Amino acid sequence: MTDTQETVRSSSVGRLLPTVLAITVVLALFAWLVLPRLRPYQFNGTVLQSAMPVPDFTLTSADGPVSLSDFRGKLVVLYFGYTFCPDVCPTTLSDVNKALAQLGNEAEDVQMIMVSVDPARDDPAKLADYVQFFNPTYVGVTGTDDEVRSAATPFGIWYEAHAEEGASGYLVDHVATLNVIDREGHLKLVIGPGTGADAIAADLEYMLR
Amino acid sequence: MKRTTTHWALAGLAILMATSTMSCGGDAGLEISDAWGLPSPSVATTGAFFLTITNNGAEDDALIGATSPACGAAELHESSMDDQGAMTMQPVAGGRIAVPAGETAVLEQGGLHVMCINKLEEFTEGAQLDLTLQFEKAGDIPLTVEIRER
Ligand SMILES: [Cu+2]
Secondary structure, three states: OHHHHHHHHHHHHHHHHHHHHHHHHHHHHHHHHHHHHHOOOOOOOEEOOOOOOOOOOEEEEOOEEEEHHHHOOOEEEEEEEOOOOOOHHHHHHHHHHHHHHHHHHHHHHEEEEEEEOOOOOOOHHHHHHHHHHHOOOOEEEEOOHHHHHHHHHHHOOOEEEEEOOOOOOEEEEEEOOEEEEOOOOOEEEEEOOOOOHHHHHHHHHHHHO | OHHHHHHHHHHHHHHHHHHHHHHHOOOOOEEEEEEEEOOEOOOOOEEEEEEEEEEOOOOOEEEEEEEOOOEEEEEEEEEEEOOOOEEEEEEOHHHOEEEOOOOEEEEOOOOEEEEEEEEOOOEOOOOEEEEEEEEOOOEEEEEEEEEOOO
């Protein structure tokens, strides 16, 4: 009696085995091929949902006035910094340059703009020399203290000069984020300082699609 | 048999002592490595040097200053992000960066750096700049800083 039962059980397992294997293979393929496409892209920066385009500004470059709206149709990467800054500013400008290199031809649809938060020391000509060292397509703009501050505020950027006892005279504390504005003029993404070139490139590439 | 073992052990000890004496020589056990700085345009008045200091000695020490023919002034600074998300930079507290015995002090991007104010030389990629670090106990240690992308 025991013998018969054993035979029946093993033969039913034998019949089920191919089906179980087939289902496993299909599930594995689904997980491997389809699931990654269903999962939304994970940005390295912080995504913002802004219904309104950011307010326009017009500041001064070495080649004359530059407005944010001049670049509608392109992604704008907007950074507020100053040429006296030795660490975070060159790192960021160089990282964006490396990210643009990764984008290849698509980089033509991205405009990097640096706004100087130190108008007293950064005139437009100096600023142009500074930013173009990192990438010849970069634009550097500045203005009066009032103009720069009203351009910065809508991005949540604030800055403040503080006197220093050493040889610097003064340094400027500044929010050192990269602000990415989409082709329609909406602020879509804020990338924090220290985000590497690869992560910046991935976010820009996704936004260019 | 027993005597042979003792001989080998003594020989080993002697070698060990010789090597440790050698590595203790030089700059009082301070080892500076990976000294570098980012390229920056000539119009940029400042630059930053990053490096790693390992104290292999038995005595605590501290970095208290720096000089460089490439800089009008060189200062010890610390960058940090304040509670409102702004990057800020200050001369280091107390004017010194401690390097306790057996420990490593890392000067790196976004943190501690030797700030080069009023650049006197070009910070172009591949440039080798002279820098002298001043330590509380070990005195002056000269080294070369390489200008390169990170
Ligand atoms: Cu500094």
